[in-house]
């Protein structure tokens with residue numbers, strides 16, 4: 001269970017020879033700490049004040065984009081005059097067109113600023129592939145990375161992590177991080193950039209088997225583990241079956257996929273530790289972090305505007321699910337303004353913790369993860385505890401459903417032992433019960449269902465076009 005007591009205070013490393021106390025950080029670390037100090041303070045502002053400050057920053061972003069980004073020159077021209085002379089009103093903002101994934105692919109170099117202020121630093125390129133479709137190239141300035149790091153640190157502070165502890169990272173495929181030893185680094189990375197000393201980092205390739213991963217965790221005895229939810233689910237289930245504990249673990253951090261309530265539950269049952277989720281996208285940075293006191297999420301409004309819109313393009317009210325439109329506030333090298341990148345979430349009411357940051361109750365993932373019914377309706381396919389236990393009971397260790405058409409599902413499973421005729425019939429029954437009984441089911445058996453190149457795993461994917 002979570003430990004509510006305060007962790008030891010972080011230890012700072014001085015960048016100046018002969019000065020040990022108080023430590024004097026390097027200039028880059030000082031910038032990071034100054035941003036963090038503001039994040040710590042401003043999260044308690046009333047929601048309306050956070051929105052006001054956000055609009056000031058958005059206005060600066062829009063003016064920059066209109067002047068220096070070819071793609072936006074015409075697109076933002078209708079509101080340019082009003083923007084230059086006045087504030088960014090919600091009405092004006094509503095006139096800003098949405099940006100689709102295909103727009104980014106089509107615009108290519110035209111989305112890059114021709115006049116990036118020098119203080120934003122060097123620009124690097126990264127690719128995102130998502131679950132389907134062509135890769136998209138996005139660019140991040142050093143300034144964007146600075147804010148990304150500040151939110152990483154905020155996450156550690158919110159959840160009262162002990163920087164002196166060790167961190168195990170089991171994410172994508174990492175070269176030289178195979179079983180049994182993985183790869184070791186001296187520190188966690190980001191806190192070091194702020195001049196904070198940390199314990200070591202242990203890395204292991206996510207494609208190692210659950211048995212190898214749990215063995216690695218027992219031997220390395222990390223204080224924290226960061227991994228993908230679907231991987232965590234397998235590790236926790238393996239630990240329960242094999243009756244293995246990882247007593248050193250205080251908390252598990254999850255990232256990169258949708259975290260189901262069932263995975264939280266099975267982790268607490270297996271290891272007795274809580275899970276803190278974060279919601280990020282490689283092209284956008286952090287969108288939201290789990291509240292330190294609740295299981296829902298707070299939008300990181302100081303670095304990104306997150307709009308949740310219904311089918312008619314209106315903002316969703318608490319309790320409603322809509323698509324997410326995101327605008328990173330400080331990325332000037334390749335501004336992504338009102339980016340409709342395909343994710344969905346449920347809006348929540350203000351949080352009892354008192355933070356003014358907006359609440360997302362659930363993150364639902366991509367449109368491609370919605371099942372299309374024969375009548376054209378779509379629905380989410382996230383399963384709760386009972387149904388998943390039924391699958392495990394049949395001997396299914398992994399499953400993946402791919403919707404090929406409105407009438408056909410391809411179902412891949414990995415099993416712990418060959419299924420009897422009766423068990424296979426029960427499996428087919430399970431699929432019909434949870435996806436619909438009109439689908440033709442093509443069932444195939446696999447030793448292991450692989451992850452994507454980014455280490456992600458989707459238990460459902462649709463190839464049905466909109």
Ligand SMILES: [Zn+2]
Nearest residue numbers: 291351353355
């Ligand atoms: Zn909260």
